[in-house]
Amino acid sequence: MISDSNIVETFDLTKIYKLKGKKGKIKALDNINISIKEGEIFGLLGPNGAGKTTMIQILTTAIQPTSGYAIIDGFNILKKPLKAKSRIALMLGREMIYYRITGYDNLKFFCKIYKIPNYKEKIYNMAEQFGLENWLDQYVEKYSSGMKMKLALCRTLLLNRKLLLLDEPSLGLDVKLKKYLIEKLKNVDSTIILTSHDMSFVEKLCDRIGFINEGKIIKIGTKEDITKAMQSKIQFEISINHKINELKKDLCNQNYIKEIYESSHGLMVTIESRKYFKNLLSVLGNYDVLTLKEQELTLEDLFINLI
Amino acid sequence: MNYFIAIKDNLSQIFAVVEKDLKLHTRFKLPVIMSIISPILSFILPLVIMGQIFTFNENFGPWTAQNFAVYILTAYQINIVVKIRGRFPSQFATEKVWKTLYAIIIAPFNRRNLVFGIYFTHMIINAVPFTIFFILSLIILPISILSIISLFIFYFFIALIFSGIGLFLGALAISKPSLTPLVNLGISIIYIFSCLSYPFEFFPENFQAFVIFDPFYYLFDFIRVIWIYDDIFLSIVTHPFHVFLIVGGAVILPLIGLWIFNFIFNKYGIIGY
Numbered sequence: 001m002i003s004d005s006n007i008v009e010t011f012d013l014t015k016i017y018k019l020k021g022k023k024g025k026i027k028a029l030d031n032i033n034i035s036i037k038e039g040e041i042f043g044l045l046g047p048n049g050a051g052k053t054t055m056i057q058i059l060t061t062a063i064q065p066t067s068g069y070a071i072i073d074g075f076n077i078l079k080k081p082l083k084a085k086s087r088i089a090l091m092l093g094r095e096m097i098y099y100r101i102t103g104y105d106n107l108k109f110f111c112k113i114y115k116i117p118n119y120k121e122k123i124y125n126m127a128e129q130f131g132l133e134n135w136l137d138q139y140v141e142k143y144s145s146g147m148k149m150k151l152a153l154c155r156t157l158l159l160n161r162k163l164l165l166l167d168e169p170s171l172g173l174d175v176k177l178k179k180y181l182i183e184k185l186k187n188v189d190s191t192i193i194l195t196s197h198d199m200s201f202v203e204k205l206c207d208r209i210g211f212i213n214e215g216k217i218i219k220i221g222t223k224e225d226i227t228k229a230m231q232s233k234i235q236f237e238i239s240i241n242h243k244i245n246e247l248k249k250d251l252c253n254q255n256y257i258k259e260i261y262e263s264s265h266g267l268m269v270t271i272e273s274r275k276y277f278k279n280l281l282s283v284l285g286n287y288d289v290l291t292l293k294e295q296e297l298t299l300e301d302l303f304i305n306l307i
Numbered sequence: 308m309n310y311f312i313a314i315k316d317n318l319s320q321i322f323a324v325v326e327k328d329l330k331l332h333t334r335f336k337l338p339v340i341m342s343i344i345s346p347i348l349s350f351i352l353p354l355v356i357m358g359q360i361f362t363f364n365e366n367f368g369p370w371t372a373q374n375f376a377v378y379i380l381t382a383y384q385i386n387i388v389v390k391i392r393g394r395f396p397s398q399f400a401t402e403k404v405w406k407t408l409y410a411i412i413i414a415p416f417n418r419r420n421l422v423f424g425i426y427f428t429h430m431i432i433n434a435v436p437f438t439i440f441f442i443l444s445l446i447i448l449p450i451s452i453l454s455i456i457s458l459f460i461f462y463f464f465i466a467l468i469f470s471g472i473g474l475f476l477g478a479l480a481i482s483k484p485s486l487t488p489l490v491n492l493g494i495s496i497i498y499i500f501s502c503l504s505y506p507f508e509f510f511p512e513n514f515q516a517f518v519i520f521d522p523f524y525y526l527f528d529f530i531r532v533i534w535i536y537d538d539i540f541l542s543i544v545t546h547p548f549h550v551f552l553i554v555g556g557a558v559i560l561p562l563i564g565l566w567i568f569n570f571i572f573n574k575y576g577i578i579g580y
Contacts, residue, residue, distance in 0.1 A: 060413040064573055086415035096410040100334045101327065112323035113414045115316055139334075 001039050002207060007087075007163055007191045008036040008059065012068035015054050015215075028054040030215040031068065036208075038162070041185065041192045043206035045199070045303060051215040052195040056165050059193070060090050073162055089114075089161040089190075093168045094148035096155070097140055103127070103151050104136040107158060114159045126154045129184075145172050153181070157188065166194040170201040199303060211303065234274055235259075235295040239266030241288045250283055266291070320416050324424025325431065328398070332432055346383060346436045353504065354379050360509075367508035369535050377534055380444040382504045385527050387437045388462050391429045392469040392494070395477030396487060398425060403481055412572070419565060426470050450537045457539040458530065464557035465526050471560025478571035497523050525549045526556070 013032040016025050029051045036042045044052050057063045059070055061081045069076055075083040090096070097106050104123060111119035127133045130150040140148060149172065156164055169185075170178050178198070182205050185192060196202050202209060203223060211219040211226075219226055240247060244267060251257050251269060256276035260269050271280055284292065333339055354376055361372035370378055402408035411421060445455075472494070479487045500514070501523035510518055518524050529542070529549040536542045543550050 062409060062413050082415055082417075085413055088413070090410070090413060092406060092409070095406040098327070098331065098405065098407055101330045105327065105330055109323050109327045110410070110414075113320050113411070113416050113420075115319070115416075 003038040005038050006035040006071075007038040007040075007073050008034070008070065008193065010034050010068065010070040013055075013058060013065050013070060014067045015051075015058060015063070016066040027215045029058070029065070032212075032215075032217055034210060034217060034220065036191060036193060038191055039189070040208060041194070041206045043202040043209045044193060044195045044212055045197075045202060045209060046195075046212035050212045052212060053167060054215075055212070056090070056167050056193075056195065059165060060088055061085055087162045088165060089156045089159040089163070090165045091152050091156040091167065091169055093171045094145065094152045097148065097152055099141040100139065102137050103132060103140055103143070106140060106151065107136075107155055110155050111158060116158065116160065119158070122158055123154075126158050130154050146174065146177050149173060149177070153184070157184075162190055164188065164190045164192045166192060168196055169194055170196055170198045234277070235268060235270045236280070237263070237265050237268055237291070237293040237295055238284065239290045241290060243287055247284075247287050250286075251280075254279065254283065256280075268295075317417070317420055320420040321423045321427065324421055325427045328424065328428040329431060332428070342432070343435050346387065347439060350379065350383055350440070357505075367506045370506050370508075374448050374535075377444050377448045378506060378531065379504075380440045380447070381530050381534060382527075383440045384437055384444070384462070385465070385503060385530060387433045387440070388466045389469045390433070391426065391466050392473040392476065394425055394429050395470070395473030396480035399477040400480040400484070408481070418568065422470060422474060422561065422565065425473075426466065430466070444534070448534060450534060453539055454533055454537050457542075458533055461530060461533065461553060464553045465530075467557040468526065468553070468560045471556075471562070471564030474561070474564030474568045478568040482571045482574070497521055500524065501527055503527050522552060522556075525552045529553060 010032050013029050014027065015029040016027050018025050032051075032055065044055065046052050054063070058065050059072065059077065061077050061084060064078065069078050070084075071077070072084040073087045075087070077084045098109075101109075104127075107123045107126075108119060111123065116122065123136070124133060127136050130153065132147065132150055132154065135143065135147060140151065143151065149169070153169065156166070166185075170181060173181065178201055182201065185205055194202070194206070206223075208220065208222055209226065210217050238247075244262070248260060248262070248267060251260055251267075256272050256279060258270040258272050260267065262268070269280070271277065357379060358372060358375060360367075361375065365371065399408060402411070412418075450458075476487060476490060479490060500510075500517040500521040502510075502518055502521075503523070507515065507518055507524075507528075525548060529546060532542045532546055532549065533539060536545075
């Protein structure tokens, strides 16, 4: 349930790293202003080096911003870092667990430093939910990748924080596990901010998505919002019986056509805006068109178009 | 009531760190056994060689052929205690690679508890060789219960001092690893003139000046003073500067170490992983 109040707000958050030697500086984050509502699942997408991890590190107070600040559940991360930290649980893929002790000892350790009461019962309940109950007494080094990921997620959820920061939670998971993870995360009461390269995972899970590139948020909204905002590019798949080259030539002469190429399914045509759809239809009326299909923009298409 | 809950919570967190560290330490049994045997074996050779020196001179200050073994044994006890200095950077460096340090750093708990956790783990891990050396010293040169208690208190203080230094080194291991060898070199030089393994009288006169300006010398010397005098009050009265350095250092250095750790960590974060 998404509430009206913000749990995370950033104000001109900027992080500058000095490069070695006299190579200058790099802006990992550039005046980031975002707000995330309580209960929301927010996906942060961006290419490698876009600033996703820096953002997570600042929110967890592991590093300090060069300028700007963030408020987490009412606490400024610079002025009240302990209070802000007490609201957060972080999952860094399958990292942040000790491989040389057992799964149970890992969970127990983190429960204790996060002051979780009655942790023993909670650990077994959580492990049972993730099918790890028979593995709790084994050293983590014996776990498979998927099991390590499950343990890392168990650890994060056990801490029972208001805000979960998940960095690449689906990395290396098979399709079945991913589906399982989506179901689990959808039923979590906490607010979730996640970063991922897995577009379908983000698409299925997130209420809102933010695209980040070169330290700047370049687009933010629901998947539908972003798609709508990008309606200037609409792609169609056209299959015709014959005269494909003639049609191609004809379409090339239309100035509203942005892109045209042949694919295994037929002709792929991109028009600038939906308002030119009628014009396209009038051209197609002269040909024996078998199918005309509008290509739905996937998150991956949006991502590629945006960066 | 809140005060007691806070103490309980802090103790629980410290013990969590100790429990986890001990489990990690005892994951492989043979290195644990070797860590106990090695110092005991390494003690024999210096004792034999250094014992020969008394064939040239009957005594060096209060040290004679009869009690010199205590000097060597206390050197090993001190060495075990001050080794805590190296535990911080080595543990931080390992956990940096494992990325578990990140998990601890961002947890909502006071970093002071992490320091105490590492401190107690070190004490427990080294309890066996330390106790063996201590008992051997007692057999050679018995002292009163009051002196024994005093020794433990001053060992505790010395460990706190070196925890402070360790924290500083730990911060470097996380954030500025390239500086660690340089700082270690500086500390090694201070060690050389600390009279840890050789009595003050062994040093040529020209070098004794370096010893006098070496703060570690006063820390380690006081342990020997307690043992030789076997009178804690007399030891304190006759060596007030030693006591001042130890007690003052035990209070100030861990705080400074924690401050430097926080400062370096906040400025540079975890570098390298």
